[in-house]
Amino acid sequence: MPADLAVIGLGPFGLPLAQAAVAAGIPTVGYRTGPEPGSLSPAEQRRMLAQGFRVTTGAAELGRVRTAVICVPTPPAADGGLDLSQVEAAARTLAAQLRPHTTVILESPVPPGTTEGPLLRLLESGSGLRAGRDFHLAHCPSRVDPGNRDFTPANTPKVIGGLTPACTESAAAFYGRITDKVVRARGPREAETVQLLETNFRHVNIALVNEMAALCHDLGIDLWDVLRCAETKPFGFLAFRPGPGVGGHTVPQDLTAHAGRTLRMAELAQEVNGRMPRYVVQRAAALLNEHGKSARGARVLLLGVTYKADLADLQGSPAQEIAVRLMELGASVSYHDPHVPSWNVLDRPVPRADSLYEAAADADLTILLQQHRTYDLQGLSVKAQLLLDTRGATPTGGGAPVVRGGARQAPG
Structure with a gap:
């Protein structure tokens, strides 16, 4: 059976998405981009394979799907920002196979402006297609909490920001098959900044309570x-x-x-x-x-x-x-x-x-x-x-x- 979805990157962002898609009955292929530590147990991965999930390193598979989601890691860079080299490599690989009417979604954590900036340029230059006209382009911040049994992709709302209203609706239609609720952002920059705010919110609050921990120890509290x-x-x-x-x-x-x-x-x-x-x-x-x-x-x-x-x-x-x-x-x-x-x-x-x-x-x-x-x-x-x-x-x-x-x- 030909796949309907390609998940590019099978690490901590991609594997949970692929798992949710397979559970929702979406024929899914995973494109492996290198050694990627996953967050699923071997038993969960075996279950996915039994449900029809396929893993490939053949880029030709990416040209046969309706939806392609980029989920590669973006680790810290030397300059204090994020290393986007894996996003760029994934975009080049996808662009060479991209066909009209495909919906391309970026789930990797990125700085605001990445989706309609370098990602768009790489996809357009490598495919000869025009984003918003020939193919849909959107950003969806990843909301993966590995090991959380209460909040799964099915009951965690997905935020969508498309390059155009039609792009947003196309991405929303895809995620509507996986999750109970889809939230539409004004555009890709707003969706990207959701990830920025949520991540910084976590780190700032952990920093506050870490400082309180040291203070309370010193005061015997x-x-x-x-x-x-x-x-x-x-x-x-x-x-x-x-x-x-x-x-x-x-x-x-x-x-x-x-x-x-x-x-x-x-x-x-x-x-x-x-x-x-x-x-x-x-x-x-x-x-x-x-x-x-x-x-x-x-x-x-x-x-x-x-x-x-x-x-x-x-x-x-x-x-x-x-x-x-x-x-x-x-x-x-x-x-x-x-x-x-x-x-x-x-x-x-x-x-x-x-x-x-x-x-x-x-x-x-x-x-x-x-x-x-x-x-x-x-x-x-x-x-x-x-x-x-x-x-x-x-x-x-x-x-x-x-x-x-x-x-x-x-x-x-």
């Missing part, structure tokens, strides 16, 4: 109790949780590299969140010192090294920097993560603990970085010699500041 009380306010407050850093595939943008303008709040959020791995290591060293131990030579166990709970994705995980800084202090670092069978830091394999409780009992310090569902935190808090909890997840002390000593020490 239980931040988790503060958050528990604050989130009862029914208006004007949205609870975020602190942690050892911010990972994931969408990064905050300050627009400096693309628009000559700085979003100062986004810039500050990056600074604050970027300091959290260092703060965790400082607290680790202090906790060891309080118990008569030095970081040099200490056995430190890191629990959960992925960027998000219950996923195998390491993209942007703060665990990498935390491990490096601990090693620089002379600590002997090992890790446990049910989703990560092997892990390299500084091009060297980090020893993986097979038995969680035995490893925690043997380590001088255990640091909980990610709260995977499989972890028995009650048992862990009993077994660990010292426990540094960066997620406020362990039951020791009935709630305590963001970083706290565990089984052998009172919180604080």
